[in-house]
Amino acid sequence: MTLLKEPDHGTPASSSVQMVCVEVDGVAVTVPAGTSVMRAAAEAGLSVPKLCATDSLQAFGSCRLCLVEIDGRKGTPASCTTPVEPGMVVHTQTPRVERLRRNIMELYISDHPLDCLTCPANGDCELQDMAGVVGLREVRYGFAGENHLDAPTDSSNPYFDFDESKCIACSRCVRACDEIQGTLALTIVGRGFESKVSAGGTNFMDSECVSCGACVQACPTATLSEKSVIELGIPTRSVLTTCAYCGVGCSFKAELRGDELVRMVPHKDGGANEGHSCVKGRFAWGYATHPDRVMAPMVRDAITDPWREVSWEQAIDYAAQRLREIQNTHGVDSIGGITSSRCTNEEVFAVQKMIRAAFGNNNVDTCARVCHSPTGYGLKQTFGTSAGTQDFKSVAHADVIVVIGANPTDAHPVFASRMKKRLRAGARLIVIDPRRIDLVRSPHIEAEHHLQLLPGTNVAVVNAMAHTIVDEGLVDTAFVTERCDPALYREWEEFIRRPENSPEATEQFSGVPAAEIRSAARIYAAGPNSAIYYGLGVTEHSQGSTMVMAMANLAMATGNIGREGVGINPLRGQNNVQGSCDMGSFPHEFTGYRHVSDTVVREQFESLWGTVLQSDPGLRIPNMFDAAVSGEFKALFVQGEDVAQSDPNIHHVLAALESLELLIVQDLFLNETAKYAHVFLPGTSFLEKDGTFTNAERRINRVRPVMKSKIGMQEWQVACDLSTALGYPMHYDSAAEIMDEIAALTPTFSGVSFALLDQVGSVQWPCNPEHPLGTPIMHIDRFVRGDGAFQLTPYVPTDERSTRRFPLLLTTGRILSQYNVGAQTRRTANVAWHEEDVLDIHESDAELRGIADGSWVTLASRVGETALRAHISDRVPPGVVYTTFHYPVTGANVVTTDLSDWATNCPEYKVTAVEVSPNLHGPAESVSGRSDTEADATVSR
Ligand code: SF4
Ligand code: SF4
Ligand code: SF4
Ligand code: FES
Numbered sequence: 001m002t003l004l005k006e007p008d009h010g011t012p013a014s015s016s017v018q019m020v021c022v023e024v025d026g027v028a029v030t031v032p033a034g035t036s037v038m039r040a041a042a043e044a045g046l047s048v049p050k051l052c053a054t055d056s057l058q059a060f061g062s063c064r065l066c067l068v069e070i071d072g073r074k075g076t077p078a079s080c081t082t083p084v085e086p087g088m089v090v091h092t093q094t095p096r097v098e099r100l101r102r103n104i105m106e107l108y109i110s111d112h113p114l115d116c117l118t119c120p121a122n123g124d125c126e127l128q129d130m131a132g133v134v135g136l137r138e139v140r141y142g143f144a145g146e147n148h149l150d151a152p153t154d155s156s157n158p159y160f161d162f163d164e165s166k167c168i169a170c171s172r173c174v175r176a177c178d179e180i181q182g183t184l185a186l187t188i189v190g191r192g193f194e195s196k197v198s199a200g201g202t203n204f205m206d207s208e209c210v211s212c213g214a215c216v217q218a219c220p221t222a223t224l225s226e227k228s229v230i231e232l233g234i235p236t237r238s239v240l241t242t243c244a245y246c247g248v249g250c251s252f253k254a255e256l257r258g259d260e261l262v263r264m265v266p267h268k269d270g271g272a273n274e275g276h277s278c279v280k281g282r283f284a285w286g287y288a289t290h291p292d293r294v295m296a297p298m299v300r301d302a303i304t305d306p307w308r309e310v311s312w313e314q315a316i317d318y319a320a321q322r323l324r325e326i327q328n329t330h331g332v333d334s335i336g337g338i339t340s341s342r343c344t345n346e347e348v349f350a351v352q353k354m355i356r357a358a359f360g361n362n363n364v365d366t367c368a369r370v371c372h373s374p375t376g377y378g379l380k381q382t383f384g385t386s387a388g389t390q391d392f393k394s395v396a397h398a399d400v401i402v403v404i405g406a407n408p409t410d411a412h413p414v415f416a417s418r419m420k421k422r423l424r425a426g427a428r429l430i431v432i433d434p435r436r437i438d439l440v441r442s443p444h445i446e447a448e449h450h451l452q453l454l455p456g457t458n459v460a461v462v463n464a465m466a467h468t469i470v471d472e473g474l475v476d477t478a479f480v481t482e483r484c485d486p487a488l489y490r491e492w493e494e495f496i497r498r499p500e501n502s503p504e505a506t507e508q509f510s511g512v513p514a515a516e517i518r519s520a521a522r523i524y525a526a527g528p529n530s531a532i533y534y535g536l537g538v539t540e541h542s543q544g545s546t547m548v549m550a551m552a553n554l555a556m557a558t559g560n561i562g563r564e565g566v567g568i569n570p571l572r573g574q575n576n577v578q579g580s581c582d583m584g585s586f587p588h589e590f591t592g593y594r595h596v597s598d599t600v601v602r603e604q605f606e607s608l609w610g611t612v613l614q615s616d617p618g619l620r621i622p623n624m625f626d627a628a629v630s631g632e633f634k635a636l637f638v639q640g641e642d643v644a645q646s647d648p649n650i651h652h653v654l655a656a657l658e659s660l661e662l663l664i665v666q667d668l669f670l671n672e673t674a675k676y677a678h679v680f681l682p683g684t685s686f687l688e689k690d691g692t693f694t695n696a697e698r699r700i701n702r703v704r705p706v707m708k709s710k711i712g713m714q715e716w717q718v719a720c721d722l723s724t725a726l727g728y729p730m731h732y733d734s735a736a737e738i739m740d741e742i743a744a745l746t747p748t749f750s751g752v753s754f755a756l757l758d759q760v761g762s763v764q765w766p767c768n769p770e771h772p773l774g775t776p777i778m779h780i781d782r783f784v785r786g787d788g789a790f791q792l793t794p795y796v797p798t799d800e801r802s803t804r805r806f807p808l809l810l811t812t813g814r815i816l817s818q819y820n821v822g823a824q825t826r827r828t829a830n831v832a833w834h835e836e837d838v839l840d841i842h843e844s845d846a847e848l849r850g851i852a853d854g855s856w857v858t859l860a861s862r863v864g865e866t867a868l869r870a871h872i873s874d875r876v877p878p879g880v881v882y883t884t885f886h887y888p889v890t891g892a893n894v895v896t897t898d899l900s901d902w903a904t905n906c907p908e909y910k911v912t913a914v915e916v917s918p919n920l921h922g923p924a925e926s927v928s929g930r931s932d933t934e935a936d937a938t939v940s941r
Contacts, residue, residue, distance in 0.1 A: 006253075006268050009055040010038035010048065010066070011080055022088040037090055038066055038079040048092050049101055049133050051108075051126060051220055052170040053080040056268070056275055057179055063170055065104050065130060067097045076100060101134040112221075113165055120230040121222030127168060151196075156205035158829035159227055159283040160216045162197070166223040169195040173215035173224055180218075180276050182420035184443040185209040197223075205832070210816060211279040212413065217265065226263045226283075235262040242693050242701040243281035244342060244686030245819050247572025248272055248392070248414045249695025250281050251762070254687065254706040261285070261687065261706060271762045272392055272695055278413035279830065280819055287827035288685035288707075292669050295710055298680040303658075307680065312712075312721070319679045320725035322662045323359070326634045334633055335662075336363025336624055339585040340640030341371075341574040343683075343715065344691030344703055346738040348576070348583040349591070350719040350730070351639050356584075357611050358728035362596055362618030363633075366585035367641045368577045369621045373904035374539040375570045376581055376593070378548025382556070383778075384785025386593050387578060389567035390531070391697045391764060391776040395422050397565030400523055400530040404432040404551070405458065405537020405910070409439060410816040412535075412571045412696075419533070420445060430520045432461060433537060434811055435840075435882055436875045449520045452877055455809045456911040457510035459543045460795040461517060462550040464506040466496045468521035469557055476525075479559030484788035492553060492790035501795075509797070511877075525558045529565030536573060537811070540910045542798045545903035550793040561788070562779045572696035574820065575686075579694030582749075582765070583742070588617035592746040604745060611728065621647070622898065622905050625656035635662035637722075640683055642823060644672035646885070648896040648907040649863050666718065669823055681718055682711040690714060691735040692757065698764040698775070700749075702757045798911055800899050802879070806861060806913035808845060810881050810895065822886035840873040840882040841916060849917060856919040859883070861912050864894035867919045881916060 014034035021030045022040055029044040036059055041048050051063040061081035068079045071089040076097055079090070091097075109131060116122050151164035174186040174197065185208040189198045199207035216224040229235075235255030243250040243264075251270025255263050264285060266277040297315030298307040310318070323335055337355045339348045348366070355364040368376075376386035383389070395401065395418055408416035420442070423429055429447040431440050434455050440447045453461050469475060470493055480489050499505060503514035503521075524530045532555060538547050551568055560566040572578055584591040594601040597615050606613050619627060621643070627633035629652070636657075647653045657663060657676035665677040674680055687706040694700050716738060723730040732738050736754035743749045751767040751774075763774030778784065802809055817833035819825045839859055841851065851857055853872040858865055859881075868883065876882050885893055899908040 007042075009042040010050050010053045011036040011059045012055055012057070013039070020084045020086050022084045022086075022090060024090045025092055031084060033084070035084050036080055037068060037070070037077075037082045037084055037088070040084050041079065041090065041092055046092060048079050049130050050080060051130060051168065052172060054172060054218060054220075057172060057175045057218065060171055060175060063104070063168075065101055065134070067100055068092045069094050069097060098134065105131055105134045108168055112168070119166075119222050120225050120234075122234065124234045125222060126220035154199075154203045156203040157209070157211060158832050159211060159279075160204075160213065161225055161227060161230060162199075162204060163223050163225070164196065166221045167197055168221055168223075169197070170220060172218040172220060173197060176214040176218035177209075179421070180417060181210070181212045181214045182417050182424065182443070183208055183210055183212070186215065210413070211283065211833075212417075213277060213279070213282040217275075228262050232260060232262045233257050238265075239704050239706045240267060240702070241686070241704045241706055242575075243277070244575050244693070244703075245280040245284075245824075246412055246575060247577055247696040248412050249575060249693055249697075249699055249701050250277050250414050251701060252277070252281060256706065259707060269761055271699055272697065272701070273414045276414050276417055279817060280825060281414075284817075284825050284828040284830045285687065286829070287668070287824040288687045290827040292827060293710065294668070294670055294680060294682050297682060300678055303676055303678065312718075315679060315681060316718075316721045316725050319662070319664050319681075319722060322678070323635055323726060326661055327359075330632070330634050332359075333361045333363060333618070335359055335635040335637075336361065336365075336619055336633065337637035338621060338639060338641055338643065339364065339366045339580055339583070341367050341577040341580040342640045343576065343580070344689050344735070345576065345579040345583050345694060345700070345742065346691040346735040347639070347689070347716045347719070348580045348585055349738055349742055350716040350732075351637070352584050353609070354719045354723040354726075354728075354730065355637070356605075356613055357609050358723040358726040358730070360614070362587045362614050362616065363624065364585055364618060365587055365621045365624070366580040367574070367643075367646070368581050368585070369904070369906060371536055371573045371906065372539055372570055372577055372581070373586075373906045374544030374548050374901050376586075377545045377903045379552060379568065380593065381791055382549050382552035382789050383561070383568075383783050385778060386581065387698050387778075388569045388696055389561060389778045390564075390569050391699070392418055394564045394567065394777060395419050395531060395533075398422060398427050398529050398531040399527050399565065400428045400430070402430045402432065402520075402524060402530065402532045403437075403439060404462075404532060404534040405539075406533055406535025406571050407433075407435075407437045407439075407813055408533065408535075408571060409437070409442070411573070411814050413816060415571065415696075428523055430523060432458070434877065434880050435813075448523060449516055451512045451516055451520060453510045453512050455811045455880060456541060456798045456800070457506075457795075458538060458541060458547045459550050459793055460501075460506045461510050461512055462547065462554060463496060463501045463793060463795055464503040464510075464514075464517045465521035465524065466550070466554050466557060467501040468503060468518045469525050469554070470496050471502070472518075472522070474522065474525035475557050476559030480557065483562075483783065484556055484790060488787075488790045492792060495792050495794070496553075524554070524560075527558065527560060527566075529563070530558065530560045531566050531569060532560075533569045533571055535571045536813075537910055539570075539901070539906055540908060542800070542899050542901060542908045542911075543796060544901035544906045546793045546796075549791040553790050553793065556788045556790060561783075562777070562781070564777060567777070570696060575695070576693040578696060578698060579692070579700075582694060582746075587620055590745070591742060592748050608741070608745060620905050622900065622907075625653055628656035628659045631659065634660060635664075636660055637664045637666075638673055639666050640668075642667070642671040642673050644676065645893065646820065648893050648909060649898040650894045651864055652898060666715070667823075669827075671823055684709050684711060684715045691716075692739065694765070699762050700752060700757065700765060700767070701762045702754070798899065798908060800897060800908060800911045800913055802913045806915050808879060808881050808914050808916060810859070810861070810883070810912040810914040811910045812883055812885055812896070814886065815884050818884065818886040820886070826886065834884075834886065836869065837884045837887050838869045838871040839916065840871050840876050842874065842876050842878045842880070843872050844878045845881070845916070846870060846872050851916065851918055856921070857916050858919040859895055859914055859916055861895035861897065861914045863897050866894045867921075870916070881914065
């Protein structure tokens with residue numbers, strides 16, 4: 001449990017290294033130059049009354065409540081906007097300032113509804129607090145004059161209300177939206193008495209607002225209040241935990257009243273988010289208590305039978321018995337499992353251990369296979385470690401930011417806010433993406449280059465940038481000589497100089513003008529600090545791993561590795577993608593990316609686990625599906641994944657699932673995959689879990705139980721019980737004990753423990769005796785592998801080409817309000833922003849096919865077809881269409897193919913040749929008879 005209120009020092013900390021000594025109310029205090037008098041007072045343990053100031057925002061100086069007297073200065077300056085000076089003597093509590101503050105407060109209160117006792121913010125209102133602090137006893141002006149007491153309330157946002165009658169026009173909300181979120185949705189309109197907050201002249205829901213909640217958090221009064229607080233009351237206690245949505249890994253205080261969760265407040269000291277959040281983490285947690293959740297285990301002999309609710313013992317015994325029967329009949333390798341990037345490190349570790357030790361094979365894979373497996377492979381080959389190089393804070397030092405195949409404002413919103421802050425401060429931006437993502441042009445931000453390449457030509461474009469750098473003598477030869485393998489560099493230089501890698505040659509098929517590629521390359525090489533951020537638009541290609549290596553080559557050639565402001569930074573999709581990879585979920589690797597064939601490593605595991613482990617890699621997910629279809633693979637355990645919706649070429653996936661003799665699904669909901677299951681084991685939501693998640697910057701964050709487990713146990717205990725029933729006893733007393741085992745077996749985690757995390761908040765691996773508090777930035781003096789290894793990255797066009805029959809290229813992605821297959825966000829009020837998946841199509845392509853905006857269309861590829869509504873958009877160029885995959889009824893992955901990355905089998909979601917045609921029949925059963933209701937399976941109780 002943590003303190004409910006975090007201290008507020010009034011103004012942001014100064015980063016100056018120069019120190020200044022001042023005296024405040026007789027207390028000597030030394031602070032960095034540039035610190036405000038208000039903050040210096042706070043550091044001295046004194047508190048100056050304030051309303052418009054808060055330490056997450058730059059000082060504004062509008063309320064005048066923070067007046068002080070300073071020796072040798074006339075008047076009463078505002079302490080929030082006055083920086084300290086050496087020798088300054090400050091008085092914060094003189095009769096003069098106290099009288100002035102009471103007068104100011106009187107004016108505020110005379111125009112404020114005095115309904116404190118029934119106000120939702122009663123006890124959590126800074127205006128109320130400050131009235132007490134300044135000793136306000138009477139309001140001389142009366143309430144009869146002109147006022148705002150009848151101003152309306154805007155309830156349009158599903159999560160918060162804006163009660164204008166309570167607004168004191170302090171502008172904290174406006175500044176939060178500008179400075180923290182970077183959306184600039186709010187303004188103060190009018191002057192003086194007429195001043196009021198406006199969401200662009202409309203209500204919040206119809207405005208540019210993205211519902212991040214920063215304004216709600218910044219508001220000192222009840223003007224902007226969470227609906228949940230209005231309904232349930234002010235929280236009384238809090239638990240510190242981590243968001244379970246994306247790979248940013250934001251820390252939150254889950255605030256409760258009794259045992260009821262009232263709101264999620266982003267934690268100021270959260271290393272990844274520093275007090276900010278997005279709509280998903282702050283508001284979209286209601287799915288955890290949604291009635292669709294299944295709380296009891298269920299079994300059935302055939303998928304055509306109704307489910308039978310059974311006890312945990314019966315379910316485990318049933319699953320274990322059938323797994324053993326199948327192995328006895330079809331061999332030890334006929335079964336396997338998939339771990340989930342939504343689960344904690346401890347849960348993932350337990351499942352992969354169960355598979356290796358109790359199933360007795362290495363048939364374990366993770367959903368990271370279908371998103372960031374090329375990141376692991378590509379960065380390991382070039383730098384020696386399978387993870388991003390920087391912490392998020394590093395972006396504040398970047399001079400050039402290159403965003404490739406990522407859409408941070410939708411998919412990694414809190415990091416996008418950090419990035420936008422740096423861009424507004426002057427960093428240069430290059431976007432490489434087939435779509436015009438928001439970052440290309442947004443308030444005060446404009447990309448210098450948007451290289452709008454044809455899907456599938458990433459490698460060619462990045463090679464052409466590298467060609468320019470070599471061709472024009474822009475290589476950082478000192479870095480290359482000192483830090484990289486010389487022979488590999490020479491080989492690469494010879495390769496990249498070849499004419500086929502020139503921008504001029506690349507222009508022919510990528511669609512990006514050579515001059516733009518050359519200019520972008522020059523900007524990147526000039527830096528001085530250039531950073532690459534990338535997403536699934538890089539990895540989910542047949543050349544995903546090649547592309548990761550091509551970017552790493554570019555960074556090495558220009559010396560953009562090993563310090564703040566540079567690096568190669570994967571923006572990870574799910575909350576624990578990094579962790580699930582770290583935890584030994586790949587069929588060829590134990591924890592910490594050590595190969596199963598490494599005898600020394602394997603013996604360590606064998607000795608601690610007391611069993612013999614296989615030395616050959618097991619099956620990857622696509623191999624498991626192929627083997628199922630061909631009859632060699634018979635049983636699968638799926639932890640918290642919906643492969644029947646998320647994996648490519650759904651028809652093939654369904655054929656595989658149907659072929660299984662036993663499918664065990666552990667999840668919150670009866671998802672699409674569960675329709676093919678024989679055993680359903682309930683899972684826990686993040687609000688019940690005890691463990692850790694590892695985010696995109698390798699940061700290990702604690703996940704603490706906010707509420708009691710609704711299934712009566714922790715999820716890792718289920719894996720232990722199943723393992724024990726299979727004859728390999730597995731037992732832990734706590735998640736902390738599992739982490740101790742991970743630390744004992746994994747050099748990069750050897751310093752990690754729950755005790756350390758509870759003490760310091762979070763650490764970024766490697767965390768070991770050499771780096772006891774973790775490693776924010778990697779490869780500082782040398783690469784983990786020693787010398788940086790340039791790799792040859794020839795561009796090989798994908799086999800997926802547009803043809804006469806399928807002339808358009810489909811690329812897929814996600815939207816801010818929804819998450820992955822939507823199982824969580826579709827069960828929250830976030831559906832208000834995105835009710836269905838739609839197909840973005842350029843006007844010229846739509847016109848050619850007689851397609852009107854909003855009309856139903858059939859989207860067909862060589863493997864399948866589906867129906868959805870068209871949205872005519874200039875975000876996609878002619879020849880390219882785009883959709884999301886959040887709704888099972890759309891089943892976008894019915895059309896994606898099983899082409900995949902040559903090195904890792906990561907599917908090529910981002911390029912599918914398709915045709916789009918008018919569909920007069922609407923949605924119907926266009927997608928293999930799918931329904932939109934996951935909980936529609938019959939259950940007999
Ligand atoms: S919720 Fe976020 S985006 Fe919307 S107005 Fe408030 S700060 Fe701006
Ligand atoms: S809504 Fe709140 S934060 Fe915004 S100006 Fe009014 S009182 Fe200040
Ligand atoms: S940015 Fe990601 S981790 Fe942070 S609150 Fe939003 S969804 Fe959660
Ligand atoms: S707090 Fe300083 S002027 Fe408002």
